Amino acid sequence: MIPVVLPHYLVVSAALFSLGLAGVIIRRNALVIFMSLELMLNAANLALAAFSRYNGSLHGHVLVFFIITVAAAEVAVGLAIIVALFRRRKSVNVDELTSMRL
Amino acid sequence: MHDQLFWFFSIAMLLSGLLVILSRNPVNSAMFLVVAMCFMAGLFVLLEAHFLAIIQILVYAGAVMVLFLFVIMFLDLKAERRRRFRILTFGGGIIVAAAFMVKVHDVVEDMPLVAAKGVAGTTEAVGRLLFTRYLLPFEVASLLLLVAVVGVVLLSKRDLK
């Protein structure tokens, strides 16, 4: 078995990112889309931690810290908007959000 | 040991990730997301990012995912009804994601290999960096959190005052 090095972590991270991307595109439920976005951010975190390890600096860790902070804020705001939308529309499906088009 | 754990955590995390986007019931998605995050914390530990592993569990799995679950319960969301399968969106999504994956893989493959350098991401080390060099963004993040708090309160207030 080949030893695990940086590219392995990066490929895992890219796979997770792509999973998230696919989720954003194919899912209808706004909440699940949001979860997929979290997957994408997590993929970035993983890559950052890996780079930090192999670059020998902790800047990546700090960046992860900021990403987690921002993501938490984003999730809070996003869920609030989705809840408000649910109250008006009784649905969280994004494919029903087509009152504005063309 | 490190390598075996890496494969275990990675494969488990990716599987949970896959299940997040494939579960029809949002509660299941959320639960798989929590699982994925816990495996991710494991990977962080392997990378000697101890501080990150802890806040990954505390903030993500603990706070963020609880928020998700709370909202799902609050809105009383049921599993999605099976609907017309939209091949275009589905296929498009898969193709784009795969294309992205392939591109990143190609790029990563060509990277020069370097050995890991032993820098441990302890709370102390990260904290020192955070409060010296990264003080400015740290303060800006506080403004961001204030905005988020104000916004969330406003948007989710039930009554109109």
Added chain:
Amino acid sequence: MDDVTGLLWRILAGPLCAAVVIVLICRRSPFYADFSPVMERSAGAVIAIAFLLGSTWFAWMALDAVKTGNVTTSPTYRFIDVGDLEVNVNWSLDRLSVMMAMIVCVVSLCIFVYSVGYMHGDPGINRFFAKLSFFVFSMLGIVFSGNLVMMFVFWELVGVSSYLLIGYWYQRPAAAEAGKKAFIVNRIGDFGFLLGILLVWNVTGSVDFTDIRNYLKAHPAEVSGGVLTIPALLIFCGAVGKSAQLPLHVWLPDAMEGPTPVSALIHAATMVAAGVYMLCRVSFLVFASPAAMDVIAWIGGLTALLSAVIACQQNDIKRILAYSTLSQLGYMVMAVGLSVPQVNGYMPAMFHLSTHAFFKSLLFLSAGSVIIAFHHAEQDIWKMGGLWKKMPITTACFTVGLLALTGFPGLSGFFSKETILGLARERNEDLFTLATVTAGFTSFYMFRALFVAFLGQPRSEAAGKVKESPWVVLGPLVALAILSVIGGYTWMGIPGWLVGDKGLSEAPAGTNVLLLAMLAFVMGLALAVVFYLCGPAEDPVKTKFPFLHRILWNKFGFDEFYLALVKYVQGGLAALCELVDRWVIAGAGVRGTAGVAQTLGKMLQLFQTGGLQTYAFLFAAGLVIILYYVVTQ
């Protein structure tokens, strides 16, 4: 050297102040409640005319100052200054600009006075005068601009005011549509103009007329070999739009939806001539590129012929004049293209421009006088007829204008047209032939209009009840008629003035040209006499009249050939030109462009499905495409 910058400011300020003052005070207001009706009805006209008189006076002083020779202007304000690009507010004060300014002022004055009569009782009369004054301001701005950028700015302002005035009667959908069309078509040309300006700047490093001229003089080697062809042609694009040359001429006939004084001032005498003026202004640039001059000459010549042919089959009196304007503008543009820099320079073009300004506005105003007599309800010449008895002065004025336009000896148009024809004879035989044929058509369609609309018997009930217009309308007509008669004589000095110190050199081709031109005139006249003098109720070219056919058959044996020629060739040609005009150029060119844009717009909107998933997909797909293009190993 006298610095007369202040004088120029005063010339420009007159109409602008008039516009501002009218907008500000001519309305209902508690401050002068008792005078409100006066303010609303007639104050605008008085203010506009008074200020314009002032400007005319100052323009005359400027002319006087230039005559003595020792004048200069100073740049007053730095307009743009960014590194390599520096534009000052500076002015051109020379023989060319003061003469153009005088023409603009004098013709405007006549038309302002005339408008008092023509627009009588119109509720928006103050608005009308404000816009008209604003137009005069912008036009004078073009005339005096000292560099290309300023000229472009005023150029656009003129376009805007023309747009506003064409659409003056906003109750008519056609008027709004015509205004928009004029504006958009003009902008296509203007964009070429703008690119041309930037190219000239790129080549010579300046946009100032004097600097460019000096640069061209100082660096003959660097600008030879066609470097200036593209810039000159792009600048010519601006003239193509504004002076309505092929293929952007489509807006001008539609612009006749505006009030007649507007048609006379803007779409006959001044604004459309701005393209020609601009070419003369940058003549040093145009003359530096023989290839560009050829293109210009041919476009001018073809426009002249095509429009003259189309005019033969028009029935709306203003449209006939509009096509005639196109045709005469074609002459001027052709003259620019054929100019001989060393001899008379742009003189022939500007000479024709000035005489044309007089007689064409005269023709339009006479037509307007007829339209007044029909209570703004009729413009079809086949519903008129017999007007000469009831409206002798109008008829006389129209005839004077007509004779001047067709180049009848002794009137102003004769001299200027002879100059152009002489030039063409000398420089390009093909274009000379073209121009002479055009002259024949010109005389044909103009006499057709005269015979049908003014002579013979009334063709409709309304035509029997017309009355001569009041003197406020006739006064300007007479003034312009006098100018149309005398404008071309040597003692008026227009050609001599334009050539300046170099002295006028006589065209050698004299009698020969004169003879051919007269032949064309007579042939056109003869044809018109044959077809129309006898007062047919309908156009014999369209419906073959048995009796007309018989007369022709009996009296002239070979006139059969002419009839066929007229009927098939000319009629067919006119129809074809009309068809090309309507469908190919207006259709594909203007409506088509809009149509293509509409369709494309609709297609692009297909992306905008409103579905979030689609958006996310497009976002990611776009990114992936970029990644695959840029990030290559």
Added chain:
Amino acid sequence: MNLSSLKLEMATAGLGMLVLMLGAFTRRDDKRFLGAISAIGLTAILAWSVCCGAVMGVGFDGMWVNDAMALFFKRLFLIATILVTVMSAGFAGKIESGVGEFFALILFACTGMMLTASVNDFVMLFVSLETVTITFYILTSYLRRQVPSLEAGVKYLILGALSSAFLVYGITFIYGATGGTSFSGLAEFLKVNGAGGLVLLGVMLVLAGLGFKVASVPFHIWVPDVYQGAPTPVTAFLAVGSKAAGFALLLRLLYGGLLPMKATWVALIAVLAALTILYGNLAAIPQKNIKRLLGYSSISHAGFLLLGVAAATAFGTGAALFYLFAYVFTNLGAFLVIVCMANATADDEIASYAGLARRSPLLAAAMTVALVSLAGVPPMAGFFAKFLIFSAVIGQQLWWLAAVGAVGVVASLYYYLGVVKAMYWQEPRQEAAIAVGLTMKVALWFVMAATLAIGVFQGPVVEWAFEAARELVK
């Protein structure tokens, strides 16, 4: 270099907190004066920035840079925010709850934008950009009783989060390749190693994130929907503020970090600019809703701005800065009219603008000035902006770009004039005159005068913009 170099941002954030506090302690129906406080406070900060010279230089370990361009953008954001608060005061009647917070959030967004102007590090870029973006998520969905606002909010939220994810991933790769997060470190790396796969991938992902902010094709897709649904002052703020912030970051990154790979990004931005111009202008033609129309128009203006960036000279950058400045006044003028009209007619359909000239000559005039300036007709500010951009492009001999721009300009006339035509030459649906409040009147006159004045006496602004650009490009 210390905290005093942050004084403008701190003052703005402080003002926001003050408004937040005051909002909590005032009666519900008396919150419009908060708008006045915001506007006056911002004006004071603007005056302060002009009077007392800022502390120039680089600080916070190279993370923060105060130079002429930063100051240019900060003033630009202050001016835009002042106008937006005035506009919001006119709009406040439509906000059901949280008027005070609305103003506070606008001020916080302004703070975020001002931060972006000085960014010189990817961590700072990410955090300040997110501050702006998250504030806009909230502002966009502020009318939480109205489905369009919420729909716009969700669309903006999800696509915005998606673009953030790409941005973050890009920063990750750049960090991985260069070992640091500063722009200058990136430039050093590129100079030594060239643009290899990993760093190039990262740069492209970051540019995609910024492309989302400036609404460049293919990351523009959110614009029409969000512009249409968001509360009008927020749309206006998005159109000028958020876009300008994106350009501030883009310029800073291109010249601070990516100068060694200039050839690559010039080609990329040139192509994207051309596509953006064509897309925005062509898709705008069939529009019926004025806000949506301005959404497409804002895409096309992003294209023209990118044209200036693609010229990649001090001239081109200066032209883009001037364009932004002109665009702020012009576009906000149009949105001021839309706010007044929405108060009177309750919808944003272009058909409602028919005969506006007779119902309110001031509104019609202001709208015409704005649209004509957007279309680039002299002597309005928009004309000189376009003129400078085209000069820059032609100066670099990018003929095809100039040609595409020309096509865009001609096409844009078609839809701008459509609105003008409706206002002046169509019968109004109803004759009732439209009342305009005093504040709005003053704002309308000011914006009209500014649009004209920048066009006619553009000297000082041009000088200012070009000075900033020269310092940036060097």
